[in-house]
Amino acid sequence: MGAYLQPDTLDEALGILAREPVTIAAGCTDLFAATESQSLNGTVLDVTRIEGLRRIAKDATGWRIGAASTWSDVIAADLPPAFDMLKQAAREVGSVQIQNAGTVAGNICNASPAADGVPPLLSLDAHVEIGAKGGPREVPLAEFLTAPRATVLMPGEMVTAIRIPDVSDKGESRFSKLGARKYLVISIVMVAARLHVQDGFVRDIALSVGACGPVATRLAALEEALRGTPLAGLPDRLQPDLIASALTPITDMRASDEYRREAAVHLLRRVLDDLTLMRSPV
């Protein structure tokens, strides 16, 4: 094993990144399991000591989830109802021990098609803040993830935060995950929905589906069709063809593609049922 570096500042970390190829380590929940050799090869850059990186806070433009923030941090954070789906997902990431160690940023960098964190972040219009010696850049999460286990992250870059724009922290949200057993399970299908209602009409809606394609996806066409429609009867206006056309599920040992397609529709209807019920006058 090479050097194990634990910089205190982001500048220092970016300097190291610019200097040499490194393996970035945070919660290590995937890194440990994915490493087959006796030790990690090359230099390891531990980002958990970087000042300010483990912080969830709001600023003038929106919310910022620092790259070293764990799932347990998300669960504990004081966040508006739009983030409820992210908190629900946080509770489904592995076990409590994994949630204590694993980071939100790690979940997206790992880029599993079944990453529990991705659908809710997509439905929050999350952007990924990327740091590099030459200066930062920001990429929408939907563009950050390119394929299973692949992202746009270049050598010399690291994720520094996930940003949720101000306009997207509105409304209520729900996450639902379907697995073969009750706990400690990889998703067969999951959905995350955020619904912003104004005067009985859908002002904004964000719907995402995970584990039904190489990367999780927003259902843009369906959202477009639902935006501006009355809240009453919303779940009945889900158009299965607009969902199906956005998904490319595969058959694997967990479920068939056909099952996933159908289950996605049902899960979406349910979370919308839930959200609609919540907003309806009693």
Place this chain on the structure above:
Amino acid sequence: MPDTLQTPAGHVRLGSNSGQPMTRRDGIAKVTGTATYAADNRPDRLAHAVFASAGIARGRVVSLNVEAAKSHPEVIEVITPDNRPALHLDPDGKSHPFSWRIEALQDNTVRYAGQPIALVVAETLEAATEGARLLAPEYDTDPARIGFENGEAYDPPAVGIGGNPSFSKGDFDTGFSNSEHRIGASVDTPAQYHNAMEPHAIVAEWSGDHLTIDTPNQAIHLARGAFAGYFGIPPENVTLRSPFIGGGFGSKAILVGPQILAIMAARMVDRPVKLVLRRDQMFGPVQHRGATRQKLRIGTDGNGLIKALEHEATASTSSFDDFIEGAGNASLNMYASPAIVARHSAVRVDTGTPGPMRAPGEASGSAALEIAIDKAAEAVGMDPLEFRLRNYAETDPASGKPFSAKSLRECYELAAQKFGWSDRPLAPGQMRDENGMLVGWGMGSALFPAPMFAAQARATLRRDGTALVETSGADMGQGAWTALAQIAADGVGLPVDRIEFMSGTTDQPDAGVAGGSGHTASAGGALFEAGSNAVQKLADLATADPESPLFGAGNTGVEAREGRLFRADDESRSESYADILERAGLERIDAMGSGGRDPANTEARAMFSHGAVFAEVKIDPDLFQIRVSRLIGAFAAGRIINPHLAKSQLTGGMIWGIGFALHEEGIHDLRSGRPLNADLAGYHVPVNADAPHVEALLVDEDDPYVNALGIKGVGEIGITGSVGAIANAVWHATGKRISSYPIHIDALLS
């Protein structure tokens, strides 16, 4: 149930210890970590071994980079077929019915993915792991044969261990064709892999030609002989210690290749060697439950009486050894029928050899039989419980012999009442819960034989009023440390806290196999007899001694309890064990016992534990997610030594039933033959939240024939019945019959 037994000694009371719901005597040691499992042993100069696993399922290893592995820092030795020392026994031979053909680096062939192909010994586990990786094997690969369609079919000479591959009574064809209602059922069960909490582990140390091994084992003396055989030393030169086993379930009853490799390595490097299997290494060399493909046909008359029952099972085994799930034989002893046929065939595939896994044959067979019985009840239009009662076997359907004891009717009644079965609508798809979930109720009958194995024990009464009782029992979590000690205490007529119970090593007399649900009966019988024989010797001393208050009482006139002998006809005349020994000038008195079963009873009676399991499932009407919301079973298994532990065993079996029905499935890639889910993230067993309500009820049963103590077994029966009950509940909720396990949610789609 009588609490005094007519044993040869005739004077020992049973019940002051046995029958009590004592908590585990080893519980504190286990929760505080002082109970040592095999891998906890760290002798001086310990070296670590890791085997390299084959990455192909069939072919030959053509190169290994031994140089790279050897030159890695701290690597001590690399063992391959080229430098492996000779063994005294052929690893491809079968020296006795419990020996499997093993991989001990005898040549360069690969017979399944995950097979050991080299062993690296190093100063540290990490160095050995890296050394194994550096071997970077290259192969000549032959196509893997995986699945029933791709394997090589043959007719097996036996099923299970020496079981009959076919059975026939009556005229099935006529019975079936004349039946008013005829049903067929096809049910597949998958390969299931042994995944006890404690993976197989061994620490081996040589001293000259004496071998000491710490390894979890369910049959210590049998294993001692087998280990000795491979290394050409007398059995008495092997000390085997297995005081605690972190789950065995059959996989630790039979010696496996990696253990031999570790012992071989210890001899080669002349140091103690530890080898612990990784989780992924459990999916190959340590046996598994073979897959089955079963077909049943049942014919009934207009009144719902079964006229013909046929159960055919094809089971998968390896390309090089035979262990066939005797699934079809599950139909031989359960339901009455004038015509019964069971037949087995087998298919060779490129996996490791299957072996016994908790209720081998019975679990897979019951899982299919109970579906077929349910379908037969449906065809007749009868309630499934009523149908089973209608076809209740008053004598053993296969042999016609009377049962030693059978309380299945009481089990049905008790469990059905507790479950609320009488409210069940006959037709499927009728019930919903408050959340709109489909609700279904199903049931299954449970059955498991009551075998006994040769076992021996020694009891020593000591002058201080305590006793030492010894047998090489195996506590694999089932509670042998507790239940056997309870029997032993009754045998010597002492409270359990006044006996020292020694077990779990070859230093004690042979307790036989902790398998077949027969350990408590076998080892317990030996312990009890040893105790009563020792008490008898003591009684002989006292009744012949004019100075004893018991003088002249005669053997049958004395009763032992709480460390005293009492005259049976005069309670006021008694004497303590200590006083008797003191006056005789003896420090101790000891005796052996072997328990066992009266051969005349074996010949005359059919002996089984019985049970009934009722399941409630809740199924999402859109997503088909299945949850077992209630599982209630009642079981009759003769004398229960410890109701607390027995219930724990039974509920454990029932939860395994949930795993069998809904989760467990070893999946091999069809092309490479490699297991695709060789870890506990991919190989699912139920979590606690999947088993919210599992309840085992005990039915009192006095079995005067099964053995002197009236003990049957509870270790395996819990799976049988449970699997089918869940499948039948799924049908009752959805109207869909199950044709393969585990029940996948997408199988309910359509």
